[in-house]
Amino acid sequence: MTWYHELGIKYPLFQGGMAWASNAELVAAVSNNGALGIIGSGGRTANELRRMIRKTKTLTSQPFGVNLMLLDKNIKQLLEVICEEKISVVTTGAGSPKEIIDTIIANNIKLFPVVPNKEIALKMLNLPISGIIVEGNEAGGHVGSQNLASLLKEIAPICPLPLIAAGGIYDHHTASLANILGANGVQVGTAFLLAKECQISPIYQELICKGEENGTSLISDKNGHLTRLLNISSEYPLNKSLKAAVEKGDLINGAFMAGSSSAYLEKIEPVENIIQRIMKK
Structure with a gap:
């Protein structure tokens, strides 16, 4: 059985856990079409996360995950909800999951940390994780300094676990290139922002x-x-809000995060079409 079949999904494809943008309808649609939908918990309260999880459960019987931003001050409360709701997969970013690893393992959760460089990848491989998500700076939002190709060339030879590539992937060609460079699967974010089921502005x-x-x-x-x-403007104040961009399309105060793949995405379409384009099935 392949690593992704063990997760209960048909394709080696994760939806990026995009804060504020990963609504229940999007997450469920991704999971219903054979990939792994992921709720972004960044900026959410524990009660908000619980409501999102329970709503998603009404829309799909398939597995889905939650992304944790480890710098969030309420990380322990968010993790408690994840455990109580029996979420089977967690991805993490913005920090080390070392402090929560015992709880993750005790609740049989499969952990996939997102890493921006080889140094952090090596640290993650010392933990009882299930795989690594390598994110190049082609991705939207907060990223590291290296592009995906250089990261895969450095990390693939030393990684004995499933290696998932993220950053700039939007179709079968870009997914296949990541595979050639050593990835066992892909994570896609920006392309899913144009899903019919995605409820961003x-x-x-x-x-x-x-x-x-x-x-x-x-x-x-x-x-x-x-x-x-x-x-979208000549200035990028550091205090701009992703939430304002997602919920209101606020051109003044919004931080419109998107990956380099946005140059090749031209239309809104159902999740099913996006997944089929990437997996070419």
Whole structure:
């Protein structure tokens, strides 16, 4: 049995756990079509996460996961909900899952940390994880400094676990290239923002559809941390809100995060079509 069949999914494809953008309808549609839908818990309260999980359960009987941003102050409360609701897969970002690993293992949760470089990948491999998600800086949102190809070349030879590639993947060609470079599966975010089932602001979706070559930029904060955003203005204040972009399409206060693949995405379509395009089934 393959690693992804062990998770109960048909395809080696994860939906990125996009904070604010991964509504229950999107997550359920991804899982219903053979991939792994993932709820983004970033910025949510424990009660909000519980409601999202329970709503998703009414829409699918298939497995789905939750993404944890480890810098969130309420991480223990969020994890408690995950355990109580018997979520089987967790992905993590923005920190090390070392402090929560005992709870993860005790509840038979399969853990897939997102890593931006080889150094962190090596640290994660010392933990009892189920696989690694390698994210290149082609991805939208907060990213590292390396592109996906260079990361896979460095990490694939040393990783004995399932290796999932993220960043710039939107079709069968880009997924196949990641596979050639050593990935066992892919994680896709930006393409799912244009899913019919995704409930982000229509303004946000329209901006992605109109994206052109070099239509995103990597913006650095004062600490050198990088974020990939759509080019919608000449200024990128660091206090802009992803929530404002997702919920209101706020062109003044919104942080419109999107990957480099937005240059090649032109229309809103059902989740089923997106998955079939990537898996080419």
